[in-house]
Amino acid sequence: PTAPTIMTMNGHFGAVGEKPTAEHFEHGIQIIDQEKVFNENLPAYLQSQKVLRAGFNYHLISVFGSQSTGKSTLLNYLFGTEFGVMSEADRRQTTKGIWMSRNKKEDATAPKEQRMAENILVMDVEGTDGRERGEDQDFERKSALFALATSEVLIVNIWEHQVGLYQGANMGLLKTVFEVNLQVFLKDAKSVPRTLLFFVIRDHLGTTPLANLKATLSQDLARIWSTLSKPPGMEKSQIGDYFDFAFVALPHKILQPEKFEQEVRRLGTRFREGYKDPKGDGLTDDRDEAILLPAYHRRIPADGFPIYAKGVWETIDSNKDLDLPTQQELLAQFRCDEIAKEVLVAFDAVVLPLEERQAEGVASGKPSILAALGVAITGARKAVLANFEVEASRYHKGVFKTKQAELASKVDGRLKTLFNGQLTAAHKAGLHDFSEGVSSAVKAGQKRSNGYDFHTIVQNEKTKALKAYETHAHTSLVEGAPWSNYQSQLNLFRTEVDEASARLRKEEMRRLATRSERWVKAKLAESVGLEFNKLGSGRGGSGAPAEGEKPATEKDLWDRIWNVFTETVSHAETRFTIRARSFDASPEEVEVGLWRLRRKSWSALRDKIEEEMMEGNLLLKLRENFEDKFRYDEDGVPRLWRPTDDIESMYTRARESTLELIPLLARFKLSTTTAPPPLDAWIGEAPAGVTAADEEDLHPIGGVDEDEGKTLEEEMTVLSEAKRADLATRFKKTADGVYVEAKRSAIGGMTQ
Numbered sequence: 171p172t173a174p175t176i177m178t179m180n181g182h183f184g185a186v187g188e189k190p191t192a193e194h195f196e197h198g199i200q201i202i203d204q205e206k207v208f209n210e211n212l213p214a215y216l217q218s219q220k221v222l223r224a225g226f227n228y229h230l231i232s233v234f235g236s237q238s239t240g241k242s243t244l245l246n247y248l249f250g251t252e253f254g255v256m257s258e259a260d261r262r263q264t265t266k267g268i269w270m271s272r273n274k275k276e277d278a279t280a281p282k283e284q285r286m287a288e289n290i291l292v293m294d295v296e297g298t299d300g301r302e303r304g305e306d307q308d309f310e311r312k313s314a315l316f317a318l319a320t321s322e323v324l325i326v327n328i329w330e331h332q333v334g335l336y337q338g339a340n341m342g343l344l345k346t347v348f349e350v351n352l353q354v355f356l357k358d359a360k361s362v363p364r365t366l367l368f369f370v371i372r373d374h375l376g377t378t379p380l381a382n383l384k385a386t387l388s389q390d391l392a393r394i395w396s397t398l399s400k401p402p403g404m405e406k407s408q409i410g411d412y413f414d415f416a417f418v419a420l421p422h423k424i425l426q427p428e429k430f431e432q433e434v435r436r437l438g439t440r441f442r443e444g445y446k447d448p449k450g451d452g453l454t455d456d457r458d459e460a461i462l463l464p465a466y467h468r469r470i471p472a473d474g475f476p477i478y479a480k481g482v483w484e485t486i487d488s489n490k491d492l493d494l495p496t497q498q499e500l501l502a503q504f505r506c507d508e509i510a511k512e513v514l515v516a517f518d519a520v521v522l523p524l525e526e527r528q529a530e531g532v533a534s535g536k537p538s539i540l541a542a543l544g545v546a547i548t549g550a551r552k553a554v555l556a557n558f559e560v561e562a563s564r565y566h567k568g569v570f571k572t573k574q575a576e577l578a579s580k581v582d583g584r585l586k587t588l589f590n591g592q593l594t595a596a597h598k599a600g601l602h603d604f605s606e607g608v609s610s611a612v613k614a615g616q617k618r619s620n621g622y623d624f625h626t627i628v629q630n631e632k633t634k635a636l637k638a639y640e641t642h643a644h645t646s647l648v649e650g651a652p653w654s655n656y657q658s659q660l661n662l663f664r665t666e667v668d669e670a671s672a673r674l675r676k677e678e679m680r681r682l683a684t685r686s687e688r689w690v691k692a693k694l695a696e697s698v699g700l701e702f703n704k705l706g707s708g709r710g711g712s713g714a715p716a717e718g719e720k721p722a723t724e725k726d727l728w729d730r731i732w733n734v735f736t737e738t739v740s741h742a743e744t745r746f747t748i749r750a751r752s753f754d755a756s757p758e759e760v761e762v763g764l765w766r767l768r769r770k771s772w773s774a775l776r777d778k779i780e781e782e783m784m785e786g787n788l789l790l791k792l793r794e795n796f797e798d799k800f801r802y803d804e805d806g807v808p809r810l811w812r813p814t815d816d817i818e819s820m821y822t823r824a825r826e827s828t829l830e831l832i833p834l835l836a837r838f839k840l841s842t843t844t845a846p847p848p849l850d851a852w853i854g855e856a857p858a859g860v861t862a863a864d865e866e867d868l869h870p871i872g873g874v875d876e877d878e879g880k881t882l883e884e885e886m887t888v889l890s891e892a893k894r895a896d897l898a899t900r901f902k903k904t905a906d907g908v909y910v911e912a913k914r915s916a917i918g919g920m921t922q
């Protein structure tokens with residue numbers, strides 16, 4: 171078969187790449203050649219005859235009989251076929267192997283009761299010459315088996331004068347048919363299709379009525395049946411269990427050509443679909459009765475016929491047991507797989523590009539949302555399953571069901587992946603857009619003079635995000651797919667949006683905290699600075715105290731600082747709480763925020779004190795304090811030194827008074843208790859909700875953070891011993907300078 175061959179009018183041609191066309195099949199197709207090789211072009215033939223896609227809407231008829239009994243001639247008259255016939259002149263056998271041709275007499279315009287069934291395929295089987303030749307008998311047996319396995323009707327062509335010749339070639343053939351029937355249908359008695367044996371008696375002279383011929387033939391058939399050795403369990407089986415019989419007689423073609431043609435035409439009309447339920451007693455003798463009964467149909471879908479026929483033939487030809495139910499299951503498996511592949515082509519055309527786009531999105535880290543995914547894949551899913559069902563449901567039910575489930579799970583597996591990928595993309599995009607939306611709304615709000623309402627921003631963005639997610643999910647739904655729903659994914663999305671908004675709220679809390687801390691810091695810079703400035707005046711305050719306020723003294727400096735500090739922070743705390751509550755911060759979150767604010771505020775105060783305590787600053791304050799005491803009298807009037815003044819003792823008093831400030835300044839303690847302020851109690855225990863992140867930027871505070879190993883006393887130490895001593899020394903030097911100056915001015919005043 172590898173060597174290119176020239177087309178030989180039998181449909182066996184094989185130049186590589188050559189596609190058979192209708193004209194190659196003018197004489198039909200030799201489906202099995204004289205070498206017993208099955209023709210691979212059968213699908214192409216059925217395609218060219220528009221039978222391949224006919225499903226069950228076709229019929230198969232075979233003709234049997236001795237050589238040169240006018241079989242091919244009869245078929246050509248009946249069906250308009252062009253099977254080769256022996257020419258009158260050279261009388262050689264013409265039909266070799268098995269030929270097939272489609273009925274060409276089909277005529278949709280013919281009256282219904284005469285209209286032939288659609289898509290009748292006729293097989294012309296090579297006849298035997300009646301001699302006992304081994305080779306011949308082998309083919310006869312094989313072709314009988316093949317015809318029986320495939321055909322609804324077996325036409326048995328016989329000369330009238332052969333009727334009753336029990337030993338004749340025809341009877342041998344029938345015996346073979348019956349034998350193979352028992353052999354083939356032994357396995358599964360229930361699935362045995364019936365077969366019509368249609369006897370066509372040729373050259374009927376008319377002297378013996380058809381009824382008599384029929385009776386003779388029936389007796390002969392019964393006799394043959396009785397002589398067959400039947401397999402165990404089938405000893406009682408009757409010929410009528412498997413076969414229906416019909417008989418027709420035709421006039422002599424040469425002697426009565428017109429009558430012959432007329433009867434053949436009449437015979438042709440019987441190849442109609444009938445609906446009689448055969449009961450094994452044969453058809454009636456009605457000469458116009460329809461013979462193509464549903465019970466005869468082999469139920470092999472047309473598109474599976476070539477493979478089935480090939481499988482059957484190859485099993486027969488290799489002398490293996492022919493098991494039709496197994497053949498049909500194998501066929502179903504093969505065809506269902508093929509059909510699945512065919513229907514997946516259209517499915518892939520829609521789904522593959524979507525899968526690719528999704529995979530690209532995932533690979534790039536930017537999952538893309540596929541527009542109108544649901545509509546596209548619902549259509550593809552419906553089509554692939556429906557198309558499979560149409561084609562494949564004609565095959566073995568069990569196999570079909572299994573393959574249908576396989577296909578559905580394959581299709582649904584892919585679509586589910588697409589669907590879930592889509593939800594994942596919508597989820598990611600949704601979370602991203604939500605966070606971005608909140609951030610940019612906050613940024614815009616920060617630029618506005620009237621600020622922004624964080625809670626409203628979050629609610630708006632959340633509504634938008636959920637709506638967008640639902641829209642994407644909804645338009646991705648696959649109608650009819652049991653797995654197609656997104657409730658749990660939507661819930662997960664909602665949860666994660668809530669988590670994201672909790673994170674954003676935390677960020678907003680931080681921003682709020684930063685603003686509060688800055689505010690506290692600015693306030694303290696002003697008010698604490700003011701308190702320290704008062705030190706510059708030796709009478710403890712500049713100007714008269716406001717009404718109701720205790721006059722400030724140097725002694726209660728720290729009390730005033732503590733008060734102004736706690737009041738400032740308390741004010742900030744109130745504002746913080748109100749704002750935080752406005753965007754749904756939880757009581758725990760507020761607690762943590764306030765705790766942090768107090769600690770940060772304390773640090774700010776410490777920094778401010780540190781700044782005031784810088785050596786230069788302090789020395790300046792002490793000098794001012796001293797000068798105020800030394801150079802001004804009780805009424806704040808500058809002294810003019812006179813030589814009689816006791817400058818020395820005034821100097822000593824003022825100096826000692828100012829020096830007393832150094833130990834006072836060195837420790838932060840309240841005058842009422844002489845103890846440090848209750849910083850630990852004021853800051854309070856760390857709330858339960860404090861996380862590591864909350865503590866990250868906090869400075870340790872002595873006496874509050876016990877594990878820091880620093881006491882509250884140490885926390886409150888503003889000046890170290892050494893600094894105090896150093897400060898005192900330097901101050902004294904400054905004071906000495908002032909004293910010398912005073913002395914000089916007293917003397918100078920005298921001399922002037």
Ligand code: GDP
Nearest residue numbers: 237238239240241242243255256257258423424
């Ligand atoms: P096949 O071998 O059975 O296919 O027979 P053919 O159709 O090739 O015909 C064999 C010979 O019988 C040909 O010469 C035909 O002309 C002739 N023939 C065909 N039909 C009839 C018929 O009805 N009566 C007679 N007597 N001869 C026929």
Ligand code: MG
Nearest residue numbers: 241242254265
């Ligand atoms: Mg022939």
